[in-house]
Amino acid sequence: MKKYLIYDSETTGLNIIKDRAFLFQYGIVDENLDLIEIETFDSNDATSKSKYAYYLKTIPTLVGHNIKFDIHMAINDGFDIDIFKDKNYIDTAVLARLVINHDKQADSTFSIALKKLAVRYLGIDAADEEKKLRAELSRLTSDHKLKMKQHFIDKGLWDMSLKTTEETILLNDIYNNWNKVYHKYSKFMVERKTFLRLNPAPTYENCTNIKTYGETDIKLTYGLFKLWYPQVVRLDQVETLMRVSKAVFPLVLMERKGLSVDIQRVLNDRNAIIKELSKTKIIDPRTKTELSVGQHAKLKDLYEFECGFPVESADKNARAMIEQYSPAARTASYIAKLSKYLNTYITGVLNKLTYINSEYKIFTQYNMAGTITGRLSSDFQQFPKEPLELNDGTIINIRSWFIVPKKDKYMFYFDYAQMELRIQCEWTAIILGEPDKNMARAFMPYKCIQIGDKYYLEENPAMEWHTTDLHSMTAQHAFPNVSLSDPLWKDHYRQLGKRANFAINYGAAAPKLVQALKVDFPTAQALVAGYKKAFAGVVAFGKWINQRVYSTDNIPNLMLRRYYSRNKHQLQNWLVQGSGADILLLKLAEIYEYIKDKPHWNFMISVHDEVGFTCEDIPEAQLSKEVTEIQALMCHKLSAVDIICDIEYTTTKWSEKIDWKGHIN
DNA sequence: AGCGAGCCGTAC
DNA sequence: GACGTACGGCTCGCTG
Numbered sequence: 001m002k003k004y005l006i007y008d009s010e011t012t013g014l015n016i017i018k019d020r021a022f023l024f025q026y027g028i029v030d031e032n033l034d035l036i037e038i039e040t041f042d043s044n045d046a047t048s049k050s051k052y053a054y055y056l057k058t059i060p061t062l063v064g065h066n067i068k069f070d071i072h073m074a075i076n077d078g079f080d081i082d083i084f085k086d087k088n089y090i091d092t093a094v095l096a097r098l099v100i101n102h103d104k105q106a107d108s109t110f111s112i113a114l115k116k117l118a119v120r121y122l123g124i125d126a127a128d129e130e131k132k133l134r135a136e137l138s139r140l141t142s143d144h145k146l147k148m149k150q151h152f153i154d155k156g157l158w159d160m161s162l163k164t165t166e167e168t169i170l171l172n173d174i175y176n177n178w179n180k181v182y183h184k185y186s187k188f189m190v191e192r193k194t195f196l197r198l199n200p201a202p203t204y205e206n207c208t209n210i211k212t213y214g215e216t217d218i219k220l221t222y223g224l225f226k227l228w229y230p231q232v233v234r235l236d237q238v239e240t241l242m243r244v245s246k247a248v249f250p251l252v253l254m255e256r257k258g259l260s261v262d263i264q265r266v267l268n269d270r271n272a273i274i275k276e277l278s279k280t281k282i283i284d285p286r287t288k289t290e291l292s293v294g295q296h297a298k299l300k301d302l303y304e305f306e307c308g309f310p311v312e313s314a315d316k317n318a319r320a321m322i323e324q325y326s327p328a329a330r331t332a333s334y335i336a337k338l339s340k341y342l343n344t345y346i347t348g349v350l351n352k353l354t355y356i357n358s359e360y361k362i363f364t365q366y367n368m369a370g371t372i373t374g375r376l377s378s379d380f381q382q383f384p385k386e387p388l389e390l391n392d393g394t395i396i397n398i399r400s401w402f403i404v405p406k407k408d409k410y411m412f413y414f415d416y417a418q419m420e421l422r423i424q425c426e427w428t429a430i431i432l433g434e435p436d437k438n439m440a441r442a443f444m445p446y447k448c449i450q451i452g453d454k455y456y457l458e459e460n461p462a463m464e465w466h467t468t469d470l471h472s473m474t475a476q477h478a479f480p481n482v483s484l485s486d487p488l489w490k491d492h493y494r495q496l497g498k499r500a501n502f503a504i505n506y507g508a509a510a511p512k513l514v515q516a517l518k519v520d521f522p523t524a525q526a527l528v529a530g531y532k533k534a535f536a537g538v539v540a541f542g543k544w545i546n547q548r549v550y551s552t553d554n555i556p557n558l559m560l561r562r563y564y565s566r567n568k569h570q571l572q573n574w575l576v577q578g579s580g581a582d583i584l585l586l587k588l589a590e591i592y593e594y595i596k597d598k599p600h601w602n603f604m605i606s607v608h609d610e611v612g613f614t615c616e617d618i619p620e621a622q623l624s625k626e627v628t629e630i631q632a633l634m635c636h637k638l639s640a641v642d643i644i645c646d647i648e649y650t651t652t653k654w655s656e657k658i659d660w661k662g663h664i665n
Numbered sequence: 666a667g668c669g670a671g672c673c674g675t676a677c
Numbered sequence: 678g679a680c681g682t683a684c685g686g687c688t689c690g691c692t693g
Contacts, residue, residue, distance in 0.1 A: 294672085315673060336674080343687080370684090373683095375677085382676040385676080505681085569679075574682085577677090
């Protein structure tokens with residue numbers, strides 16, 4: 001019986017909308033997990049393609065390494081997207097995360113890449129094939145680069161008097177770094193474009209051993225599948241594999257939606273930053289040479305020269321402390337910020353920009369096996385929240401680049417409120433039989449008496465319940481002699497409590513607090529002690545894990561994803577973070593079921609504790625109703641406190657989202 | 666020239 | 678044993 005389809009393709013690139021498969025490979029696996037057929041075919045071979053379409057439709061389970069990517073490629077090659085709606089998906093990268101001991105995964109040398117896994121777990125070294133392929137592509141690319149140079153020479157644009165090193169820099173800039181530096185080379189703009197239109201850059205498609213390479217990949221994927229799939233059952237990870245499987249198609253839809261970009265705003269911001277950068281340079285007065293912000297060792301040396309005392313590092317914390325003594329540090333702080341914006345965000349967006357249906361979009365991908373906990377990872381998640389003000393007064397707000405798409409009217413953001421704290425609270429309830437009182441009271445009137453619409457504490461009925469301020473609570477326990485009416489309370493002591501709460505939740509101890517909060521050791525110790533008094537339940541949770549790691553080889557998170565680890569310190573975080581991740585995966589599948597017959601709603605983005613949607617212009621009453629229903633679906637009930645979400649929306653751009661109050665404001 | 670380690674800065 | 682999970686860009690040193 002044809003039960004599993006091992007599924008892979010070789011493609012013209014990594015853009016999930018514009019690129020396409022030129023080669024398909026598949027293997028068919030029966031119920032005994034034996035490989036009964038293996039095939040490779042060219043994407044323009046119509047006969048093979050229709051046979052393949054039949055297999056895709058009829059075989060219930062698709063198996064691949066990073067399978068979402070290959071789904072995109074099949075869709076781009078004309079396969080009906082509906083084929084992929086109701087399949088079971090087994091991603092071998094996800095299998096790796098579920099079956100490999102998590103302490104091994106936590107090792108910095110661990111890699112989820114197919115070839116690396118094959119070497120480690122199948123003993124098959126396919127590195128040679130890949131090396132050969134890369135070497136060939138590298139040769140082709142360097143030929144292409146030289147051809148571009150020749151094109152400029154032919155057009156009389158190339159300065160023939162340049163030295164070799166100058167030529168290399170120039171050609172590199174034009175060929176590799178164009179989006180970063182094009183303002184310097186306007187005379188090449190038109191001919192560069194013409195050249196690339198007539199001579200597209202080489203891809204794997206132009207490499208001679210690609211077919212052998214592709215066949216190897218199918219064999220490796222099959223090998224990992226056969227090795228690990230039975231272990232999913234043995235290790236009791238079936239439920240998690242299914243949850244991940246059900247999130248695959250919703251994420252495919254999310255990825256294909258992309259994010260609409262206000263290109264003009266990006267370019268304006270780019271100009272403003274370049275203008276500022278051209279005004280500001282870091283010069284080492286001793287050598288008269290210019291330094292870039294990435295030359296950390298040389299910069300540290302320069303700071304020490306200017307300060308006359310040793311400096312810890314060249315990072316922004318160190319700079320902040322020495323700016324009064326070191327002009328170079330002052331300049332570096334400004335340039336570092338500008339460079340980050342130009343190199344990472346602006347150039348990053350321009351490199352990914354895809355013009356499609358008269359809109360500029362960027363498409364990101366979510367890696368379902370990128371993390372040890374089960375979180376999704378993506379290259380989109382780290383766009384700055386806070387705006388940046390330049391010295392000339394320009395405000396750069398990266399989130400203002402992302403706008404409502406043309407066919408839509410709204411972007412909605414459903415954001416879980418203090419998700420991980422609520423999960424921490426749930427853990428205390430599980431191990432103690434009742435939740436940590438202080439934590440629970442931060443979210444609900446736990447153990448309170450209701451009189452009218454007010455609540456009073458059970459142990460002290462004269463005291464009305466208000467949501468516990470967890471940050472003040474840590475601070476109060478840490479600094480029992482400081483009064484709440486102290487003028488420094490809010491901005492200093494409570495602030496320390498807040499920062500300590502975050503750090504300690506992530507596992508920090510006193511020495512790290514000294515660094516992060518810039519406090520002395522006794523203060524750090526007081527904060528840790530304050531935290532422990534404030535959250536006795538969390539301390540008990542830590543002790544519980546400590547015992548569990550000796551009695552069992554794994555601990556399941558709230559959604560029953562199991563972590564095979566004996567590392568108490570990391571487990572304490574994984575059990576919280578991973579529970580949140582799995583709740584989100586579950587919700588993606590549930591909400592997909594809700595919106596699949598409402599095409600005016602589209603998935604847009606997801607970042608750990610939030611799901612973003614676009615919505616078309618629909619009647620207001622319908623909008624209010626559906627938003628409320630999505631909010632209810634997002635809510636995840638737990639035994640102690642539920643995980644609920646706040647809603648924000650905008651009709652313009654990401655940076656202007658505002659609270660949704662049940663209706664259009 | 667290619668690669669990887671290390672550093673830095675951003676997100677949740 | 679001593680702050681969790683990621684991503685991307687840059688520099689520098691090693692390797693072949």
